[in-house]
Amino acid sequence: MQKNRISDWKTIVNYLKEEGRIRLLEAGKDIRIYQYISFSGDKVKICLYQDGTLDYTEVSK
8 A cells, every 4th residue: 555645435445345354443523543454464554534645554463
């Protein structure tokens, strides 16, 4: 994943559900923070902002 601007959060979340497990950690007015674990074991913390910005942080195994 790279930093992107995507206007549809549902599209991102649905794609990630197909590729692994995703869990909502926090939700605010302008942000959603998810924990994503791929079926291969990679862990990522994903921040989706209302303006369409996506940011992520890899989590150690």
